[in-house]
Amino acid sequence: MISGTSSRQDLPLTSRDPEDILAYVLGQEIRVEQFVCQARSLSGGLPRRRHAINLCQDRYAFALGFFGAILAGHTNLLPPNHLRATVEDLLVRYPEAYVISDQDGPDRWPASADPRPAMIAAGPLGEIPWIAPDHLACIVFTSGSTGPSKPIEKPWRTLVESSRINARELGLDTGHHNLVATVPAQHMYGLETSILLPLFAPVAVSSEHPFLPHEVSEALSRVPAPRVLVSTPVHIRAICGQGCSLPSITRVISATAPLDRNLADQLESRHDTRVLEIYGCSETGCLARRDPVRAPAWQPFQEFRIRRSGEQILASADHLPREFRLHDRMKFRSDGRFDLIGRSEDLVNIAGKRASLSDLNRRLLSLPGVHDGAIFEPQGPVNGKVRRLAAVVVAPGLSVGEIRSHLRTEVDTAFIPRPIRKVSSLPRSPTGKLTRQDLVRLLNTEGKEKATEPVEERA
């Protein structure tokens, strides 16, 4: 599968030169040859299993784990979050899986590997490894909840071709750029931009995962210009809101949710930069872009074909294993560009994480002590602030705190309703249906649960 017996169709691990800079780790430049040597060194010591669950926090450690697993002929499993229940569920579904982690601490997993010792390996490059195009490089899981979710399979050729397309569309295929990302490497957007792109475009990535605005600023200042910031509307709002000073940035790339035009405008004028927005999903990767300040319509990448089939919007491209349904509603312009006009009804997207409302509701109703209940979206976005879900619940024997902590064992924190309101009954129609309108009204009229219940209940 891997080099040595490489066939003519095999694709290289990287198209960059051995001496090119690939990453910045603790102020040090990491060149392609070092990276390849370290990934090889790690791959030799990985458990003799088939699936790697990569939980690394450091971006470079993640990259070593990700490519080390591929070189060992393994498949990476990318869970939607790092909840223990999510990882345990994957270990049950994939009995041949092991964990790759760069964290010390109590959360030890039965079979695991740590890429940190490999980070000091140095040696001759040897040959750039080649990988079979159909090798299943990773499986992405998208559900925001921990139950069975549909696995999305990514053969190596899909990742290679997406990276080449992204490099061109992001304007990063020429010159050299240094990239700082506020998004996690495990998320498809973070994986494409901060892990894969540097292997196929003249880009070096910072191993940091900055979070607060001043951390973003410091991480940017630790890499040389020209700099590119890969981020989301949530982080951009915090950066603009704090009037944070930033070193010069050539470009800001934003994805996961539409960026408010005023916010994009503010960022561009204050920091003398240009914002490029990306649209995509875990199934397809990045597939369209726009200039939020000057041209609000989305321009699909030329390799993608987007078509309407009844109520559904479908996207395909030669490098994808099959056609995928997009979960947004779109309106097409005559020139092929499109506008986003909302999401499919059952789907919620909170800060880039996706979940099905019917799945969340099923989980709520299955909690012991919950007689009836509904989770729903209370209102539209309020000036760029992340909007949470709300819930009304009939559960006479449970406190709001108990409902919340029960839910938290099953559901990603992003989707924990806020508020959770206890009610005596739900306004169901004779056929059992609930309208969002009635739920919103109920939320606004029922008194909120005050500190009348014992505060010390949690013991």
Added chain:
Amino acid sequence: MASQQTPAEHELAGLIVEALNLEDLEPEEIEPESPLFGDEYGLDSIDALELALAISKNYGFQLKSDDERNRQVFASLRSLSEHVETNRTR
């Protein structure tokens, strides 16, 4: 185990509840020494960014943590309040 909020902590707790839309919670219900993020109150990273923004607007300084792995400042209402009182400019 319950410990009394200081006036500064109470003021900050009010800001947390307001900025993060924690309607279920009264400011005085936030235990000064319980972890702010994680299971108890259900706060996550989106909240941390929102809170950093609210603190800069209300107290006139930018929240800093020692390094990205060691977010001591966010550990509890008490540690956050001590940090705010040391650094506030208004």
